[in-house]
Amino acid sequence: MDAPRFPNLHVSQHPLVAHKLALLRDRSTEPKKFRELVRELSWLLGYEAMADLTTQPITVETPLEPMAGAELEPKVGLIPVLRAGLGMVDAMLELMPSAEVWHIGLYRDERTLKPVEYYNKLPDAATVQVCLILDPMLATGGSSSATVDILKQWGAARLKQISLIAAPEGVATLSAAHPDVDIHVAAVDRALNERGYIVPGLGDAGDRQFGTFAGPSSEPGHDPDDETAEVVRRLQRNLAGEP
């Protein structure tokens, strides 16, 4: 993707990320292995995404003498987007055991591809300064834009989206709506298909983690609906800068 057009987009160049992502995409990777890979990739992407967090100086007493050390300055919140974001939380908590975890429940309407909110227990005012939104797939960008809207209204000062795979259409939508949000991904794929799935992608990240396969009619490549296909075409025109 055109990097200068999206200065907020960070695509990992780490060989371990590339290796694990190929295993994750493989259709023969079963849910147990898939969950392990989601966790490992989240750890690696999270590590990269937090490289610019600020620290404050502290004094540490080693067994030999005091020395100048550092501790993380901002309070960090992890925001897994249900369901698929759940698989990314444990890895991030390993990196930052004191992070707060606030869940947001959204599902994507299959026809309109619009996000539908069903769970939000955020308190009235923000309790953290940096929010890391965890969702493996950034497809149309609707779910992530809606999550950012919710978190900005809550009062979160700084936001980062961590996803495993993005579609160009989703990067464009999120960046246009929220250019201040950093996007960290393992890969940006070719496009969305007519059902709004990322291609080549990995299929449905929630179903593959949790083993919930509802049969051929719910598969990512099956029978596009006219309304859905038009939503995708509109996003693709936006991406190309066409009216």
Ligand code: PRP
């Ligand atoms: C998936 C995914 C994202 C969303 C991305 O969730 O985990 O939340 O789709 O699509 P978008 O960028 O077009 O909004 P889904 O709606 O399938 O719900 P699930 O996690 O409960 O399976």
Ligand code: URA
């Ligand atoms: N949600 C997924 O799980 N996969 C996609 O490709 C798009 C949305």
